[in-house]
Amino acid sequence: MTSLEAVSSYLPPTISVADLREPLGLDDQQVRRFTRLYGLDQICQAPDQSEAEMLLAAVGKLDALAGQEDRVRHVIRAKGLRTTAPYPVSPLQQVREVLGLRNANVFSVADHGCATGLLAVDVAGTLLAGDDDPDALALVLAGDKTFTPFSQWVADVSIMGEGMTALLVSADGPRDRVLGYHARIVGREDGVIDLDPEGAREAKRIYQDVMSDVVHSALADAELTIADVDLILPHNVNRVSWTVAAKELGIPAERIFLDNIARTGHCFCADPFINYQSARELGLLRPGATYVMTSAGLGQSFAAMVLQH
Structure with missing residues (x-):
């Protein structure tokens, strides 16, 4: 059964939403909406660090990897964005070379938007299940560099x-x-993922229903119900969406971990794992606890994963 052997995260310094007013072209109303209604305050940014440097900073905190490098068969880059570095720069290959993972296949998964992190864990488990070596490991790297203005915020x-x-x-x-x-993708026939006015209206219309359906489907796959869930570790999109989701899911709002929304911003497909580490540090995951990681991304991609601590 696929398992998370260890999780680490790197959170760079933050900048306040108010200080992003000019760089993002926000007006006063948008700043108030993001801060007062959506619960955003500080946003992780590393303008002086490359994507490879940030990924290596996260791996550097992964103590369980030390001395186990030869067991790593796959390095899987979960990308919320298709492009996060200018051609021909390959941050993933840079990471592999620095870590010396000579025995590993290296590739990226994308096109599930911010739900790609959970997809990468599922892909890792599938590949490892077919490996002849029961001690084989996969290294999954999640999170994105805001490489273009398009990627810095979702209006x-x-x-x-x-x-x-x-x-x-x-x-x-x-x-x-x-x-x-x-996982489920409710895509457009033309393949467009940008939130134009029509796409934004459709995304808002289906979001809560599809997210609820995906969570309940993942629980059904685990032969569990929402009553069995001790904690939900969500994507940190905004606080108000999860207030509504708690009612749709039929779970008390206090069982959804929202502390990092104000501290990090929405860190693409890394959010559930950042929240996992925070929940562990706060003692919110007791041995045997059942928890659910969730994500949703542009292109109307949705995913949920049920785990037992």
């Missing part, structure tokens, strides 16, 4: 942060075992 939805995470995944570990996973 009237959230502001993007540059936090990064690193995960060691095994095929069968003793804790943080994946019990269920479900």
